Amino acid sequence: KKSFQGPFKGCHGVVPPQDFYRNCLYDVCMGDGAKQIFCPVLEAYASICKKNGATVHDWRTPSGC
Secondary structure, eight states: OOSOOSTTTTTTTTSOSHHHHHHHHHHHHHTTTOHHHHHHHHHHHHHHHHHTTOOOOOOHHHHTO
16 A cells, blocks of 8 residues: 555556555454455455556455455
């Protein structure tokens, strides 16, 4: 998040990640870091990015999803 690099870097200017980040952080912390929460949040962000024409690179491999 801090550097805005990685698989979603092409999306941040199109779909601001702040709300997704805050919601994901809260949900993952409340769920003890559960992948069943983390992965769907990333998938939702990737989907909305693509719908808005942004390029999203492979996020599943580095995130372990």
